[in-house]
Amino acid sequence: MVSAPLTADDGKERVRLWLRLLRATRLIEAELREQLKIEFDTTLPRFDVMAALDRAPDGMMMSELSRFLLVSNGNVTGIVDRLVSDGLVARTARDGDRRAFIVKLTEAGTKQFKAMAAAHVRWIDAMLADVDPEEAAHLAGTLRTFQSKWEGGH
Amino acid sequence: MVSAPLTADDGKERVRLWLRLLRATRLIEAELREQLKIEFDTTLPRFDVMAALDRAPDGMMMSELSRFLLVSNGNVTGIVDRLVSDGLVARTARDGDRRAFIVKLTEAGTKQFKAMAAAHVRWIDAMLADVDPEEAAHLAGTLRTFQSKWEGGH
Numbered sequence: 001m002v003s004a005p006l007t008a009d010d011g012k013e014r015v016r017l018w019l020r021l022l023r024a025t026r027l028i029e030a031e032l033r034e035q036l037k038i039e040f041d042t043t044l045p046r047f048d049v050m051a052a053l054d055r056a057p058d059g060m061m062m063s064e065l066s067r068f069l070l071v072s073n074g075n076v077t078g079i080v081d082r083l084v085s086d087g088l089v090a091r092t093a094r095d096g097d098r099r100a101f102i103v104k105l106t107e108a109g110t111k112q113f114k115a116m117a118a119a120h121v122r123w124i125d126a127m128l129a130d131v132d133p134e135e136a137a138h139l140a141g142t143l144r145t146f147q148s149k150w151e152g153g154h
Numbered sequence: 155m156v157s158a159p160l161t162a163d164d165g166k167e168r169v170r171l172w173l174r175l176l177r178a179t180r181l182i183e184a185e186l187r188e189q190l191k192i193e194f195d196t197t198l199p200r201f202d203v204m205a206a207l208d209r210a211p212d213g214m215m216m217s218e219l220s221r222f223l224l225v226s227n228g229n230v231t232g233i234v235d236r237l238v239s240d241g242l243v244a245r246t247a248r249d250g251d252r253r254a255f256i257v258k259l260t261e262a263g264t265k266q267f268k269a270m271a272a273a274h275v276r277w278i279d280a281m282l283a284d285v286d287p288e289e290a291a292h293l294a295g296t297l298r299t300f301q302s303k304w305e306g307g308h
């Protein structure tokens with residue numbers, strides 16, 4: 001069986017989907033940014049770095065961290081520097097390689113992240129309250145399908 | 155009829171959905187950033203500003219523009235300054251108010267944006283090729299539902 005030929009409308013539906021994805025993400029991010037500022041006097045990039053490190057109890061190389069966050073190494077370095085001087089992140093040289101640093105959350109960092117993560121779940125849950133859990137699971141599944149394809153790419 | 159009580163799992167599904175939304179958006183943005191650089195030697199924030207102005211043939215106030223883009227006025231000002239000096243955007247004082255500026259695409263800006271927009275459709279279509287158009291329309295509809303609720307808020 002031959003699949004239906006692509007029409008211009010198929011492209012339009014995909015672009016419309018992308019514009020909605022982008023808009024939804026930016027709206028949620030704007031709200032998270034505001035809540036993080038109000039409740040924890042912190043920023044979204046700091047939260048993102050701490051969330052990534054919380055998933056890696058053995059720590060991460062700076063290069064892994066920036067690859068995971070999809071931002072440049074330079075941007076991450078500034079954020080990590082501040083987190084280190086605030087005592088929330090520790091930077092240690094890796095065995096046998098004095099130029100390669102491992103960064104990880106300190107005990108204080110882990111504790112603060114736990115509080116932020118719990119609040120984060122509450123905020124997201126309130127923002128997405130209208131999304132039925134089954135619908136959420138379905139949507140998440142669809143997104144995972146194309147995500148895994150991309151993450152494999154370049 | 156009483157609706158099912160919320161469980162902790164409902165919250166988890168919504169957070170999972172959010173993390174996937176965020177990841178998918180960042181992956182697509184990273185790819186767009188790369189393509190915009192390669193094909194047009196431009197950046198995503200410049201593209202976003204031009205896209206917003208392209209939808210407003212009569213131009214926009216700076217404050218409208220930054221509200222629409224969900225970024226601070228300061229960030230938008232720098233981008234608009236560069237677009238003005240590149241001849242792609244024109245800034246004119248609004249009648250009767252010398253402090254309020256209207257910005258809009260110039261003819262050259264409109265022409266350049268058309269070329270970028272056409273490429274943008276191609277890139278998105280290629281990236282989302284695995285998403286069935288019907289599925290795309292369904293997903294876009296779901297996202298619109300909660301989006302319209304948020305846009306109304308604060």
